[in-house]
Amino acid sequence: MCMYYYWDPTYLLVIIGMLLCLAASAMVNSAMRKYSRVRNSRGMTGAEAARQILNNEGLYNVQIECLPSDSGDHYDPRTNTVRLGAGNYNGASVTAVGVAAHECGHAIQHAKGYAPLNIRSALVPVVNIGSRLGMPLIILGVILSWNQVLIQIGIWAFALAVLFQVVTLPVEFNASARAVAKVEQYGLLTGEETKGCRKVLTAAAMTYVAATASAALQLLRLVLLFGNNRRRD
Template identity: 75%
Template sequence: MYGGYYGYGYYFDPTYFLVLIGLVLCLGASALVNSTMRKYSKIRNMRGITGAEAARNLLNREGLYNVQIECLNANDGDHYDPRTDTVRLSYNNYNGTSVTAVSVAAHECGHAIQHAHGYAPMSIRAALVPVVNIGSNLSIPLIFLGVLLSWNQTLIQLGIWAFALTVIFQLVTLPVEFNASRRAIVKVEEYGLLGSEEVSGGKKVLTAAALTYVAGAASSALQLLRLILLYGGNRRRRD
């Protein structure tokens, strides 16, 4: 028995430690990225260019004239959409002239460069998206249904494998994000979009942002381990 109600009392589930570790990792990474981005969002880049101008400059120099740049209404959600070849920047990063704005814009352009060059991990991640969307919605319901139906191992195993797909997706995402950041730093330095001292700040911004993906992947892997420990056996629990 791992935990919950049994007989006349409640028992502590030791696998909750895995959830807590994942939570601490995610909270720590989130605090770091928020702190770092706030710090460098207050530092104006020496050229005084906006994130949108930096993105257009970088994309044009890479010959990616077809990639569009759009401004989002909200102050988050920066991303590159390969379906429409569009870099979408949050309002602050689109219009802002900070080191953060230029760094984030360059990072999203890094994804556009990946797409243009057929970067394999990005293609794999894109192919996994529809499968992962289905798996993430069905994993927990399948496990619970399997438990309710007298520990039906077929349903439980299907649920665990569905959740495993989300972990695989997050692991594939890591090289995609780190590579986009590396490309971004190389290009902002090469094209002089940030000064030499500002490049150091840009690296800190993008490294902090990348760590949120690492923490997310680690948290999901720990949750997968917990599901395997709780439900992966072939035995049935006694009431």
């Protein structure tokens, strides 16, 4: 068996995926930087905005915590906790309020039993295993004289990770839609500030679209390279 490391056309799929992710990352970084410099007219921090949204929604049991860094904002459904990066927790920018509102959107999804969120949560343990085993199984299958059983299991394990990305899309878009709606409903931002908030959240959502497309392209590459029953010499 020979292992080939030279260029093959399927690398184009990887390059396209990388370019999509880079473009989405540049878009979200630009939007967040721009609106992180715009102080909201109420002088409300991200933590204060999150608390007001949660209280107005009757989610008094959801806690808000400050992370030690400026990144990693997320909602933890296991502990009912919204965690915000230090900049968004303490900052009074349009970005800070938008990000905080987005994470509260996830808390509202959880409280209302939003189906895609439940599906994503159920997939987490399976995807964690699959993402770790996918490529090693494929490589092991190739080493063992193109063992198609191992290769196919590896491809299906990788496909689970792609499925997780697909399920994540409606979860993130819905959380952003809820965020903008609550920001408007509770008057947290002015009209122009809300437009900025929407731009930030839309840009952030595009990173998930790019990540999903990149993962799907990588899966396609694996299928093209390894997904047939012919041993390659």
